[in-house]
Amino acid sequence: MNFPEFRNREGEKLDTSFHEGSREGVLLILGHGLTGNKDRPLLVELAKGLSKRGWPCLRLSFSGNGNSEGRFEDATITKGTEDLQAVLDALPSGLQVAYCGHSMGGAIGTLTAAADVRIQVLITVSGMVYTANFCEREFDDLTPGEDVMWEDPKCPLTQAFIDDLTDIGDTLDVAHEIDVPWLFIHGTDDDVVPILDSEDAFATTDTVKEIIEIDGADHTFDAESYPQVVDAVDAWLNEHMS
Template identity: 30%
Template sequence: MTEETGRLKRADGVELAWKRQAGQRPTIVFLPGFKSDMEGSKAVFLATWAAKCGQAVLRLDYSGHGVSGGRFEDGTIGLWTQDALSVIDALTEGPLLLVGSSMGGWIGLNIALARPDRVMAYVGIAAAPDFTETLMWNSMPEAARSDLMEKGVIYAPSQYDAPLPITRALIEDGRRHLLMGAAIPLACPVRLLQGQQDEDVPWKTALALADRIAGQDVRVTLIKDGDHRLSRPADLALLQKTVEALLPA
């Protein structure tokens, strides 16, 4: 099947890039992580596999990510969630199977809560709900917090790319979307894949998230030698097996 590519214009003129492929439902929606995009290895792997088995799939870039318009520095959890919802609502019909990586795991949870009648299953890969607070703000020295509040942005080193801009808006908006302080009213099947050698998201986050989710069909798979990306051939095979098992027979 041929993959279709396009751009969806937001009300403010920013264009959101997407790629989709028609096929059997549910539509698999891949939600990338912080500063990642729809051309990452997991997203491409899922799209390639879906093409072979005739499964509908959608992948996208949030504003400021990949080939979408907008500035990364202007983004927040709320804005990126709305970006994803806008693309999903415009380009898909029927049930959805969400696959969220890292920050995409948080955004996927937000989408599942916003569209409970459509989301039939959720897969989190090193899902990082609340990371702006627990992994960013809480780990900042007081001097860095002061700089952030005063200047509006600081730059954090990244092992993957150039230093990442962390904005005051990202932190403050993140607090409006925190999920881990109460039960998460999610009833669909949930699968959480987590590497225990993850240096970005502590592996116990997956256990805490599983405990917070209200539904009972929740499973956590820990990969003892797995890192944050979980992009090795064995990791991708596990992802395929996990997604495949959630699809209707």
């Protein structure tokens, strides 16, 4: 499968990695979480495992993250949805597209799938739902413009980021608008995005849905739980993508 160079509407190049798969006419896009990028172990292991089962996978770094162009200071959930739509715009016509987002990437996927019919299957892994609560819980004692996220100097905390999380509030309203098959995966020991986020979104949406809670898994999962995530996503894609 050949892809063009992906650029968002600001003209920033978006870094991607493609994993070949034997199935034709389908593509799974994988999006990362806050302070992450396409090369985080969870996304890499998902793409490797699913491509071996025939699913072509495209790992994406949102602008300002990883090797994508742009400033981290400008990275928000809203800008992430614009990045994802730019990728969808550039894909060959006729593809069946599924999206799998981790953490904040899950919120990006939810917002995008509610507005863009080109996402035909949605998967959220440790998906963020209560964005304002997350912001308050993680960053309430920090000063935008001075402090950094989780003691990482490469990830400065900005007022724009805080305002975006606060303005979104949560993704429950748009969850009502999702009408494509939606798989929720969450670890029971997630201490970054509580499992309640997935449970509440699952209870809210009226679409075809399933929730899988992986016992003992934390926010980013690990070598023991990666295969369980791969199995769950593979089964969902087999059921809902022709």
